Amino acid sequence: MLFNDLFWERWRTILVRGDDEPEYIPAGDETGCHRVVFAHGYFASALHEISHWCIAGERRRQLHDYGYWYCPDGRTREQQAAFESVEVKPQALEWLFSEAAGVTFNISVDNLSGDGACDEAGFRRKVARQARGYLETGSLPPRGRLFLETLLTFYDREVVFGAHLFTPDRERSAI
Known part of the structure; x- marks a missing residue:
């Protein structure tokens, strides 16, 4: 809606x-x-x-x-690196939206049966850094900003929302 x-x-x-x-x-x-x-x-x-x-x-x-191309689960290291390079920004934005709605965000490396190519903790740090960067620099995509503001207002979360929420160790917890 x-x-x-x-x-x-x-x-x-x-x-x-x-x-x-x-x-x-x-x-x-x-x-x-x-x-x-x-x-x-x-x-x-x-x-x-x-x-x-x-x-x-x-x-x-x-x-x-x-x-976009999509390479299914079971990616090589090179394929996983390419996947993560294009997923940092959307997952950071998804995390912002999740926090604005008060729901849990889960990072997705989307490669459960790959060749050990995933550095989930490293990817989580990149996503957290991007999420904070969006807020601290005001560099949110315009439609992303509109949707984020709408979620914050609808879920009445303006007071609790901020860059402090986006740290790698906090990725799975929503307020």
């Missing part, structure tokens, strides 16, 4: 619960709108997919899944 109310009119984009994998579907079919599809009704999936949408530029928002 919050996403659709905020972004439908100007960006012709809606958030849709999906039955399977999340995806982004640009306008171009009979619906006439862009669709951010999140998995199985999971709130965390919705926040993650919204994060990707908030970061994607105009050109990427015209491409299915923003034109």
